[in-house]
Amino acid sequence: MDVIPEPLRVGTGEAGSFELGPLTRLAAHDGTERTERWLRATLGAATGLPLPPAQGPGEDVIGLSVDPAVTGELGPEGYRLTVARTGVHLMGGGPAGLFWGAQTLRQLLGPDAFRRAPLPGRTWRLPLTRVEDAPRFRWRGLMLDVARHFMPKEGVLRYLDLMAAHKLNVFHFHLTDDQGWRLEIERFPRLTEIGSWRARTKFGHRASPLWEEKPHGGYYTHDDIREIVAYAAERHITVVPEIDVPGHSQAAVAAYPELGNTDVVNASMAGDTALSVWDNWGISPNVLAPTDNTLRFYEGVFEEVLDLFPSEFIHVGGDECPKEQWRQSPTAQARIRELGLADEDELQAWFIGHFDTWLAARGRRLIGWDEILEGGLAAGAAVSSWRGYAGGIAAARAGHDVVMCPEQQVYLDHRQADGADEPVPIGYVRTLEDVYRFEPVPPQLDGEQARRVLGTQANLWTEVMEDQARVDYQAFPRLAALAEVAWSALPAPDARDFAGFERRMTTHYRRLDALGVAYRPPTGPRPWQRRPGVLGRPIDGPPPDR
Structure with a gap:
């Protein structure tokens, strides 16, 4: 049972397996439509099996259902997967739980079930088993920065598939x-006409002398975003947008x-030189006016x-806002x-508080990086704790929801x-084991x-x-460890x-x-994954204490 993330409970019964074949059908009940579509499209492509709808009771069926009994025991994201000689029954506590159970079913079929076309000579067997599973946390996330380097829409959709395969939601x-605006705003077209591209890009950390001397940019249209959001929803993933202010x-x-x-920028600029989209890394001093x-x-x-x-x-956002x-x-x-107000910190708190009130009036909730705690924070706002644990601890003690x-x-x-072969080494060394032992x-x-x-x-x-290849290299395999931390009922880190x-x-x-x-x-790293001679940002010594 090499399932990742690790399930809550696995029961192994008699030896043997259930084999999928041309006669295997999907028996889908109400509330299972998304998972039915996904199984037929994804497993159908990998296995070459049609998986048509079941016509009535019988053997050789994969049954899909949403069961209130599973909801009561395992919650809406929980599932129960039973594989018997006569067929498969996958029950979800809700539509999302059913979908996560389908991810486990796919893993049990073997690695070739993750391909887009069938390989010759393969058989598709599921071990006889019973799996009961549910997530530890409701927020199991991945943040992807497409502002510094733009990821085309197809790459974003691919990452949604990778998230789904790891039960991230x-x-x-x-x-x-500072380096790019990636969302079409129809009433303010210059945000993408001007703000979506930069003239050149620093290659490596800002201390690097290397530049890529060509324009970089891109943005998502409204229809691109609608497609991304719908694609995510089919996979029970919520898209949380970030507009940094x-x-x-x-x-x-x-x-x-x-x-x-x-009144500051114009006075400090020479001649008619206009501020441009930033081509370097770090924290720009050019911030929004509080008007x-x-x-x-x-x-x-x-x-x-x-x-x-x-x-x-x-x-x-709300992070790293210089006040000069x-x-x-x-x-x-x-x-x-x-x-x-007392000072500039309270001015930022006022700015963030304005949008907290504005969003709340429209039935939404504000979330921001832990700097939004500085100067006070409205009761309904949530905090992404990034500067260690301290911000999350302070936020939770003050009654705010927290994402660690x-x-x-x-x-x-x-x-x-x-090692010297790590491409563009940044920050702390964080191994696969380090991520696996992280406790939120x-x-x-x-x-x-x-x-x-x-x-x-x-x-x-x-x-x-x-x-995309560099994003893959940094994300995996560590994202698999984070997925298990977020989903599974793991013991204390040292255990x-x-x-x-x-x-x-x-x-x-x-x-x-x-x-x-x-x-x-x-x-x-493989030879082509290295970046010899490209400076990174090593940090000497151990990371700060919690």
């Missing part, structure tokens, strides 16, 4: 940053200069965002006095080993506070990931069976091979 879509906004300011602190015009502009942006994304949560321009800006200082994604643990852009719920939280931890996610920042996980990964690597994932092999 939240796709955090980082759409805007008030920092990480140079691309927006380049498109609409009036959004910036013009009514900026608020109205971004309300217009978020109106289109809400129309495209039905998710409960809308991510507003606000300190120098007479306009910003006048706003601080007008609102009776500390940089020191689950930033998958960080290097996987300390800090021991400092009591029971009620711990329930504020919605779950966890891995973050893929793409400054040094110039294409986890990493050797057993490695053994199961031996089979899982073959699944990733079948899917065409350019993962990092356990023995280290």
Whole structure:
């Protein structure tokens, strides 16, 4: 049972198997339509079997149902999979649970079930077994940054498939940053006409002397986003968009200069030189001006965002906002006095609080990086804790929901080993075992506070990931470990069976091979995965304590 993530309970009965063949049918009941479509399309392609609808009771059937009894025992995302000699019965606590059970069924068929066309001479057998399973957390996520390096739509759809194969259910879509704006906003066309591309790109960390001297860019149209959201929904994945404010906004300011602190920026720029989309990495000093015009502009942006994304949560960033321009800006200082605020931190809190209220009035919830705690945070907002555990602990104790994604643990852009062959080494060394031993719920939280931890996610920042193969290399196999942390009822970190996980990964690597994932092999990077001579950002010494 080399299933990843590890199921809650597995019962093995008599020896033997159930074999799928040309006569195998799908008996699908109400509420199972998405899983029925997915099984017929995905397993049908891999096996070459038609899997037609069942015409009546009989043998050689894969039965699909949603069962209230499973809901009561395992929850809406739980499932029960029974494989007998006479057929297969997959019951979900809800439509999502049924779909996650189908992922387990696919894994049990072997790695070739992950291919897009049947290989000759294959037989398709399921071991006789009974699996009962349910996730630990409701938020099992992946954040993908498409602002630093754009990922075309087909690549995004592929990553949704990879998430589904690992029972991940939240796709955090980082759409805007200093280096690019990736979402069409019809009322503000310059956001993509100007903000979606940059003239050149730094190759490696910002200390690198290397440049790729050609334009880089791209964006998603409204219909692209509708397709992505619908594709995700078919796989029971929620897409949470991120529009970063008030920092990480140079691309927006380049498109609409009036959004910036013009009383500071214009005075410091030579001649007629205009601010452009940033071609370097790091934290740009060019942030949004705290004006009514900026608020109205971004309300217009978020109106289109809400129309495209039905998710409960809308991510507003809120991280790494330098305050120097606000300190120098007479306009910003006048706003601080007008609102009776103490300082620039409270000014940012006011800015974020405005959109918290605005989103709440429209039935949505704001979520942001843990800097949004600075200066106060409205009660309904949630926090993505990235600067270690401290922000998440503070947020949970203050009654806020939390997604745990500390940089020191689950930033998958960080290097996987300390060898010289690692491509563009960034940050802390975080091995597969390190990720597997990550614990999302800090021991400092009591029971009620711990329930504020919605779950966890891995973050893929793409400054040094110039294409899909580089994203694959940084994500896998560590994303498989994060998926197990998010789904499975694992013991305390020191008691986890990493050797057993490695053994199961031996089979899982073959699944990733079948899917065409350019993962990092356990023995280290392949020659074409290295980036000799491209500077990274090593961090010396151990990571900070929790």
